[in-house]
Amino acid sequence: MKKLFFAAFLFSLSLTSCQKQDVQTFACEGATPTYTADIKAILNTNCATSGCHNASSRANGIDLSTYEKAKSESSRNRFLGAIQHKSGYNPMPQGRAKLDDATIQLISCWVQNGSLE
Numbered sequence: 648m649k650k651l652f653f654a655a656f657l658f659s660l661s662l663t664s665c666q667k668q669d670v671q672t673f674a675c676e677g678a679t680p681t682y683t684a685d686i687k688a689i690l691n692t693n694c695a696t697s698g699c700h701n702a703s704s705r706a707n708g709i710d711l712s713t714y715e716k717a718k719s720e721s722s723r724n725r726f727l728g729a730i731q732h733k734s735g736y737n738p739m740p741q742g743r744a745k746l747d748d749a750t751i752q753l754i755s756c757w758v759q760n761g762s763l764e
Contacts, residue, residue: 667735670727675756681763682714685753690717693740707737718762730754 680686690711695701700711710716720726728736732745740746746754757763 667724667728668733670724670733671731671755672759673752673755675759678753678756679760679763680753680757682717682757683764686717686757687714689746689750689754693743693746699741714764718764721758721762727755727758 690700695710695712695717696704698704699706700709702710702712709720711720725736727733729739730746730751732738738745745751
């Protein structure tokens with residue numbers, strides 16, 4: 648009986664650990680970041696680098712080296728989930744410190760406002 652209970656407990660634990668946490672939204676009143684003015688430099692420095700998400704490396708099939716590709720990827724929850732280090736997503740930038748809160752909020756507002764160029 649104990650083995651059955653323990654197995655059921657482990658199974659239920661595995662189900663809850665596989666759930667993805669919702670991405671955080673921000674109040675972006677007055678903030679309308681654009682790719683060209685705000686986001687491009689962040690992505691080029693932290694994401695679209697050699698061995699990661701540039702045009703030649705495309706880690707996990709993700710290329711963030713151009714506006715069109717970054718905009719396309721930004722429409723997926725995994726983009727913000729990874730940057731915000733939400734459970735169920737691979738934290739990015741990989742192997743480095745989490746981006747600071749102001750940068751995460753800027754990227755999140757860019758996405759929430761439609762990923763403007």
